[in-house]
Amino acid sequence: PHSSPSPHTMAQRFSGSGQRTLLRLALVAYATLPACLAQEPPCPEDATVMSCSAWCSKAHTGSRATLGGSPCARLSKQDIDKGYGPVCTCYDSNYEKELKTCRSKCPVDEPEEETGTSEEATCYSSSGTNTCRA
Numbered sequence: 001p002h003s004s005p006s007p008h009t010m011a012q013r014f015s016g017s018g019q020r021t022l023l024r025l026a027l028v029a030y031a032t033l034p035a036c037l038a039q040e041p042p043c044p045e046d047a048t049v050m051s052c053s054a055w056c057s058k059a060h061t062g063s064r065a066t067l068g069g070s071p072c073a074r075l076s077k078q079d080i081d082k083g084y085g086p087v088c089t090c091y092d093s094n095y096e097k098e099l100k101t102c103r104s105k106c107p108v109d110e111p112e113e114e115t116g117t118s119e120e121a122t123c124y125s126s127s128g129t130n131t132c133r134a
Contacts, residue, residue, distance in 0.1 A: 043102030
């Protein structure tokens with residue numbers, strides 16, 4: 001991530017009365033950088049109540065989390081492609097003002113893979129769980 005010089009470093013770079021005015025403006029701009037420039041935590045890939053709570057605690061300290069929408073597992077591929085994943089929303093302590101929100105992208109399932117070729121072969125999904133036996 002790009003880091004800006006500190007106000008003290010900036011002050012050392014300027015001298016003279018005209019440059020002091022410029023320095024004051026630079027210090028004000030530095031102190032009031034929009035929050036959107038700060039790096040936000042990524043939205044949970046497959047949001048749950050717990051992951052939304054963790055996201056809100058990082059995205060907006062002191063906020064309260066809610067989970068909306070359907071879980072990724074209940075959505076069709078078309079709905080996921082349209083961006084209909086679950087939504088994390090952070091509210092103030094009275095749940096009156098929406099502070100931050102994000103929508104999960106939902107993980108893309110890898111096609112299941114069969115391993116082995118003998119009659120005793122066991123099939124495994126991409127998650128490693130046993131799915132069938134020959």
